[in-house]
Amino acid sequence: MMSSILGFLFFFLILTERSQTSDIQLPSSADDSINGNEIKTYIIHLTKPEGRKFLSEEELESWHKSFLPNMTLDSGEQRLIYSYSEVMTGFAAKLTPHEVQAMQHLDGFLHAELDIQHEPETTYTPKYLGLSDPTNGIWHTESNMGEGIIIGVIDSGIPSNHPSFSDVQMPAKPTNWNGSCNFTNFSCNNKIIGGVMYSGGTKKTTPPVDTGGHGSHVASIAAGNFVKDAMVVGNFNYTASGMAPRAHLAIYKVPENRTDTLKAFDQSIIDQVNIINYSSGADPDDTFYTDTAAFSGYKAVRKGIAVSVSAGNRGNPESLSHSAPWLTVVGASWPDRRLAAEVRLGNGDQFIGETGFYQPTKFNSSFQFPIEYPGANDEAKTKGCWKGSLNGIDVKDKIVLCWSGKGNIDKGRVVLAAGGAAMILMGSLVNTRNDHHVLPVSHVITADARKIIDYYNSPGGSNPTATLIFKGQTSGRRPAPAIAPTSSRGPSRTNGGILKPDVIAPGYEILGASPKKGGPFNNYFEYKMLNSPLIIYF
Secondary structure, eight states: OOOHHSEEEEEEEOOOOOOOOOTOOOOOOOOEETTTTOOEEEEEEEEOTOOOOOOOHHHHHHHHHHTOOOSTTTTSBBBBEEEESSOOOOEEEEEEEHHHHTTTSSSEEEEEEEEOBOOOOSSSSSTTTTTSSSSTOOIIIIIIIGGEEEEEEEESSSTTGGGGGGOOOOOOOOOOOOOOEEEEEOOOOOEEEEEEETTTEEEESSOOOSSSHHHHHHHHHHHHOEEEEEEEEEEEEEEEEOTTOOOOOEEEOOOSHHHHHHHHHHHHHHHHEEEEEEEEEOOOTTOOOOOOHHHHHHHHHHTOOOEEEOOSOOOOOOOOSSSOOEEEEEEEOSSSOOEEEEEEEEESOEEEEESSSOSSSSOTTSSEEEOOGGGGGOOHHHHOOOOOTTOOOTTTTTTEEOOOOTTHHHHHHHHTTTOEEEEEEESSSSSSOOOOOOOOOOEEHHHHHHHHHHHHSSTTTTSEEEEEEEEEEEEOOOOSSETTTSSSOOOOSHHHHHHHHOOOOOOEEEEESSSSSOSSSSEEEEEEEEEEOEEEEO
């Protein structure tokens, strides 16, 4: 079914990684206890009964309840949390380890696992990939911008009033859509055609509104509508869109646990989405039957639904979050875009670096500022411009050299508080990065940093100077595309040698929707340091 309607679909998937928790060290999901045993949330896998077909949800729940010692805890709370009908044969319930052990002797019992917690892992990219070219771009020649496709986004929700989710020029919802969207304070339309929230083991009546920002970013990059004059701190004043701007969105808001996520997968299959976008990672040591995306995605793929998942953002070999062969596992690459800031030394040498999210308009680039290098004494604290490291060092109205690392924005705060005029952030083998800096900054690669330090230390160079020249957004950075440093690499630890990731695509420093409106600008967008690889379905 999917192959006949899909054509080409373009969308991004935010990569995340999950907290690594042991199956036997998870916290209890309830304060109740029975016979001294701690009550936890378990996911119970069952064998499918031969020759038996459940005609209703009530009949399915009745069978699942037959495995439980009783229907409620001493507190009155229901034991059965969810009955799953699509992604697996089984259910989620509140049980003690002793009760799970006793259940293993019942006919039909297959496997039990503890619930676990997960953590969550544009304007230029359509042009960069050639999608929007009016003559040869696939938007216009093959895919029709995703029209007729339903993308199910399992994440933290979205703000339905964001301009990225308007239904201007959107077609009507597909006739095969089987979901619903009935909320107050959450506007469904021809873009957002479905919405549901699962939390704490129940389907909530509250709307799937995003408060953290992750789901907003993901959904807008996948299928955000066209938004003119999209800006971040005054930059990128262009038209923003997702990779499939005419595709429809079905939103499944879940917290970061397996029980509710399984229910979201289950419901998305029932609702008949075409694609599931699941943006949480998993432990590299997870097997196919313990990886939520692997066994849920298997059932979805069998139904003709494509499932795309993250490679992970650990950055090391053998660190893949997912590796099942039926999943599309996506790694992240750097695009060729940057916010450029040239470093021009007093001797005329020039180096192109990367600046922050704003281009200062009052910085005097024609003036050569004195340079100060606190790390000349080779002490780690002063080399990194850590808090307190500039005490007693005169950096007032100077450009300060600082080595990059954790807390690059805080380094700028230290320099600014000490009276520095600007900062040259040093250190990166290939690619530098944007940050929300608090003062004028140029981030240069390590090779260029060494040359700047050589100039600072040069004989007779008692008065080294430099200035920064801000050039706005530029393209053509090389190498590009290049693997993002945080993108997880293969090979897989568990899949027996199947090559993963399947594909890499632009996925670093991507402009996407924010649930909160901030600053003096009309549109609310974020330019996140997140891996957001684009994938193309044929």
